Each structure stands twice: as C-alpha cells, then as structure tokens.
Amino acid sequence: MAKPTASHSETVGSEALERATGRSREDWNRLLDAAGAASWPHPRIASWLVEEHRVDGWWAQGITVGYEQHIGRRQPGQRADGTFEAAVSRTLHATRDEALARLVDAVTAATGSEPASVNTSAKNASARWKLDDGRTVIAGVYPSGEKSKVSLTMPKLSSAEELAEAKALMKGWLPPAS
Numbered sequence: 001m002a003k004p005t006a007s008h009s010e011t012v013g014s015e016a017l018e019r020a021t022g023r024s025r026e027d028w029n030r031l032l033d034a035a036g037a038a039s040w041p042h043p044r045i046a047s048w049l050v051e052e053h054r055v056d057g058w059w060a061q062g063i064t065v066g067y068e069q070h071i072g073r074r075q076p077g078q079r080a081d082g083t084f085e086a087a088v089s090r091t092l093h094a095t096r097d098e099a100l101a102r103l104v105d106a107v108t109a110a111t112g113s114e115p116a117s118v119n120t121s122a123k124n125a126s127a128r129w130k131l132d133d134g135r136t137v138i139a140g141v142y143p144s145g146e147k148s149k150v151s152l153t154m155p156k157l158s159s160a161e162e163l164a165e166a167k168a169l170m171k172g173w174l175p176p177a178s
Contacts, residue, residue, distance in 0.1 A: 099148035
C-alpha cells in the first residue's frame with residue numbers, strides 16, 4: 001500500500017525549522033526527551049515550547065507533531081485525538097466564487113449529497129457535506145489573485161488505511177485545474 005501521507009519531517013524542511021526556531025529537529029527532540037515530554041499530552045508539549053522557549057505557536061504545534069511522530073505516539077496524518085484526517089488540494093484558475101461553485105458542483109455530483117452548509121461571507125469560502133455513511137467532507141477555497149487553491153478535508157477517520165482511501169476518493173472529486 002502506498003504511504004497515506006508524509007511525516008512532519010518530510011513536509012517541513014530542516015533548514016526552515018532551524019531558521020524559524022533557532023534549533024534543529026534533532027535538537028528539539030533531544031530537549032523534549034530530556035524534559036520528559038514523552039509522557040506529556042500534546043497541549044502541554046506545545047504550551048511548554050511557547051512558554052519556556054518562546055517558540056511561535058504555529059511552529060510549536062509542528063515541533064510537537066514531529067516529536068510525537070518521532071517517539072511513535074502518532075502516525076503521519078493522525079490527529080492528537082487518535083483519529084486521522086485526509087486532505088487533498090488543487091489550484092484552479094478561478095476567482096474565489098467561481099472556484100467554490102466548481103468545487104460544490106463536483107463534490108455534490110460525486111457524492112449525491114447537497115452541502116449541509118456553504119459559507120461565502122469569509123475571505124476563504126467553505127462548504128460542508130454530511131455523507132450517507134456518516135463521514136464529513138469540508139471544502140475550503142483560498143483565493144490568490146486570479147487563482148484559488150481549493151481543498152477537501154475528511155476528518156475523524158479511524159485508520160491510516162481509511163485515510164489513504166479517503167485521499168484517493170477525494171482527489172477524484174476535485175474539479176479539473178483548468
């Protein structure tokens with residue numbers, strides 16, 4: 001089976017991490033080990049990084065996820081609560097509203113379900129579907145000039161295998177990049 005998603009160390013470059021935090025991934029792992037963080041819950045690790053080492057909150061979350069993967073507590077794609085979350089994205093040559101309409105049409109056609117909600121009042125528009133099998137799909141549209149990044153996320157999956165299946169399924173639901 002193909003790997004369902006990349007690990008934190010594969011998606012966040014070592015140089016970027018060190019540039020942003022002043023320490024390498026290995027240094028953070030050693031420091032967390034020495035502090036006894038292997039027995040701490042996720043929020044405590046992230047808070048400790050912010051409070052004791054003045055790490056920006058976004059980077060603290062990333063270091064925490066990477067550490068949890070390093071010690072074997074969390075698999076790539078796994079959330080702190082033990083569930084998995086699948087996500088796919090594509091860039092469309094479309095305005096925010098055009099991209100949202102295309103995405104809603106594509107997911108509705110693929111699933112046979114109308115969205116439970118559509119939010120166009122925020123800069124980043126969104127939609128949400130509750131599928132017949134109980135799963136949820138969340139769509140997001142992130143505009144940038146004449147292009148928009150569209151994403152689909154399926155949270156609360158039970159395994160890495162379900163994550164891989166969901167990613168493959170949702171990839172087919174994305175509208176073409178034209």
